[in-house]
Amino acid sequence: MARSDYQRLWPTVDRPARYVGGEYNCPTMTGMGTRLCFCMPDLYEVGMSNLGLRLLYHRLNEMADVECERCFAPAVDCIDKLQAAGLPLPSIETNTPLGEFDMVLFSVQYEMLYSNILLMLDLAHIPFYAKDRGNDSPVLIAGGPCAVNP
Known part of the structure; x- marks a missing residue:
C-alpha cells in the first residue's frame, strides 16, 4: 500500500483533518532511527486535548535517533x-501502517479504552498475542493510569 491509497481515502471520511496531520510545529519525519508510534485509543479531538500525550510526543521527538508519530482511534x-x-491503520504524520514501526506505544487513560486498543491492533493487522507475531512486528507497550492499575 502506498501513501496515495490513504490520500484517496481521507477525503471520503467525516472530519478528515483527524487523519492527515500537518499541524503547526510538528517535526519532519525522515524515516531514520528508531521509529515509534504513540497511540491514543480515542478520537483525535480527545487525544490531542491530553497534555501528557503532547508533552511525551514532543520529548520523544527531541531525542537523537528517535522519531515518534501519532495514531488515534478512528471514527x-x-x-x-x-x-x-x-x-x-496508519500514523497521521506519514500514513505509515502501525505494523511497520519499531514500537507501538498506547496511552491508556481510562478503562473504556481497553477495547479500543484491541480494535486498533485489529485494524493495524497486528496479532493480539505475542506468540502470533514475528520478529519483524513492532514491540507493543502500554502506559498510563489504567496500564498500571486496571
Missing part, C-alpha cells in the same frame, strides 16, 4: 472505509 465511518479498502 466508525473511517473504520468501515479502512476495512473495505483493506488498508491497515
Whole structure:
C-alpha cells in the first residue's frame, strides 16, 4: 500500500483533518532511527486535548535517533472505509501502517479504552498475542493510569 491509497481515502471520511496531520510545529519525519508510534485509543479531538500525550510526543521527538508519530482511534465511518479498502491503520504524520514501526506505544487513560486498543491492533493487522507475531512486528507497550492499575 502506498501513501496515495490513504490520500484517496481521507477525503471520503467525516472530519478528515483527524487523519492527515500537518499541524503547526510538528517535526519532519525522515524515516531514520528508531521509529515509534504513540497511540491514543480515542478520537483525535480527545487525544490531542491530553497534555501528557503532547508533552511525551514532543520529548520523544527531541531525542537523537528517535522519531515518534501519532495514531488515534478512528471514527466508525473511517473504520468501515479502512476495512473495505483493506488498508491497515496508519500514523497521521506519514500514513505509515502501525505494523511497520519499531514500537507501538498506547496511552491508556481510562478503562473504556481497553477495547479500543484491541480494535486498533485489529485494524493495524497486528496479532493480539505475542506468540502470533514475528520478529519483524513492532514491540507493543502500554502506559498510563489504567496500564498500571486496571
